[in-house]
Amino acid sequence: MNTKAWSIKLHPMYGGLQLEDHKTGSLTQGLQQASLPPQLLLPLKQHIGVTNKALVRPGDRVLRGQLIADSSSPISSPLHAPTSGWIREIAAHPVPHPSWQSDTCIVIDVDGKDEVLPSHAVDTQNLSVTKFIKLIHDAGIVGLGGASFPTSPKISRGDNLGIETLIINGVECEPYITCDDILMQTYTDEVINGIAWLQRILKPASTLIGIEDNKPEAIKAMKQALSAGNLDNTHVVDIPTIYPSGGEKQLIQILTGKEIPKAKLAFDIGLFCQNVGTCAAISRALDQNQPLISRIVTLSGDGIRQPGNWEVRLGTPISHLIELAGGYLDNQARRHLVMGGPMMGFSLSGDQVPIVKASNNILIMQQQTIPQAPGDHAECIRCSRCADVCPAQLLPQQLYWHARAGAYDKTEEFNLFDCIECGCCSTVCPSEIPLVQYYRTAKSEIRAAQQAKFKSDRARIRFEFREKRLLLRKQQEEERRRLKREALKKKIPQVLNDDSVIDPVQAALARVKAKKQEQPVANPPKNTTNLSAAQQRQIKEADARRRTAHEQRA
């Protein structure tokens, strides 16, 4: 095609750093397929959003691709069994998380047969856009660049908004990580097919595939695939290697010169950004009817015998991968595991934690690179180097002062939430202040306060509603009593109207009084007065009998 004739003017991004990329180590070998471990550990939540509910029970047999956990929330992503086996338990296990805490995982005993769930192929020729988006959701696809935000809500928001440019992110700017590089070299067709699907859904005017110029092989492979000419207005753009050009906002700025306004999304300025890994996953879901059950993970760092890239089933313990890669360089030495790169990654509690959808890289270092809880640090000398390198054009020093003092409302005024946590400021700080850690603390405190506020507002509404309800009930009760009293008042005069007596009690008393007055007080009549002669005689006889009976007994 006419790729040579086409050219684009690149725009500089703010700040940034030129870092040693350390990428060659893991690129010496091509993509390798990881064997199945004896057991898979699948955290229920591997995405940003609402936690899934397990749909299987211990003892169930599952097949590869079978849905095992899901949620009804739109901001969620279902989970599928990466291989066939038996559910051992659903219990808390250590997961890759900066807190080093455990979370609920589905544990599958792998049976080694890798039996696929029989499924009928979907006719993708005549499907509506809504149906495509549902298929993408059902396949459990999340952004594979590292943030793992569910892809379907992201796309459905962009649908029908008139996307001007679709940006495909193959930048991979963080040192040590090479999984997207190897993906573009190995699964070029799947990436291209995934882009084709996105183009069909979003109908962008043009598509730009941004790749850093330290990945010549990937650029070559992608350009070659594009030269077949299946995609219209689609171009590979090699951009200068500077960290963090792979951030969504940074890549958009480099390719289009546009900045996403505060609290807006890329759609709002007619753009849509998607990672190359996500594109490949979309192609697998729609072309091969295969949900997201595996991903490419880079094993890198100076503590591993054979760094490289592995296609791994989700849930594979990191220890299994490290074994495949020849083990730790020095088993005795102190080692340090990080998920993600050395700039934005976080340290892991150990190698028993599993690979999840967000695991792009496992860094195995001999030295401690990213401590879980940074120790004490020296004071800020106000050199302002942090401000020079900040790609979001923030004032890291101001943010630091306010975050340190706990003045979180002030950090918000200094646009804390525009911080992408790229780590440039912490890297250049001569006092080695873990600045990003301060910002993360401030962010989590603000989010917790928002949640508490939300809860207290709910409690207030419920309390006020209850007060209102009780008051209403009391009023109703009073009204009922009042009506009853009135009814009685009306009733009594009607019955006793003729006697012209109003109060029944008074009437009764009056009756008693009247009776008392009628009765003669002295000499009440006895039953022995006015008797006949025969009766007198009978009495006399009875008295005589009683007397004789008395005398005889005596």
Added chain:
Amino acid sequence: MILAILTISLMAGFFGLILGYAAIRFKVEGNPIVDRIDALLPQTQCGQCTYAGCRPYAEAIANGEAPINQCPPGGAATIVALADLLEVEALEANDEHGEHHEIPLVAIIDEQTCIGCTLCIQACPVDAILGSAKHMHTVITDECTGCELCLPPCPVDCIDMIPVRQTIDDWKWTAPKARPDLAHEY
């Protein structure tokens, strides 16, 4: 002289009319400071402050009848927020009113022991207990404010206060610490 007095009187009358109109036109219903204080209170409605709920306490604070340190569920954070709002000194929390729990508590009913007397339902200020006479009661955990008002009426003592279950999503990053004694090599 007379002209000056006349002018000033006329102006005074004119501005008086404007002020009088403004007072009617822009009259504020209710007491906005009470709303603002109420918004800062945790809304547990527990009555530990000796008032019949968060709003009555807010009214008492606004009227200067109560100090700002009588809210144990709010803890130090609420006292600081109230002090900021009212521009008064942040006081130490008053222990007499109760203890502040770092992890909030929620009520849980032992459903085996519950006799279904409905007394706790009547005591709950936020309608967070579900049940009916002679039927088992249960607490809607998400709505429970942990006010403990359901504990005293229970005749069989089957309600317990437990800390809210913390999930991995509730976890917060901890702030690093500065050490002024770490010397610079500059």
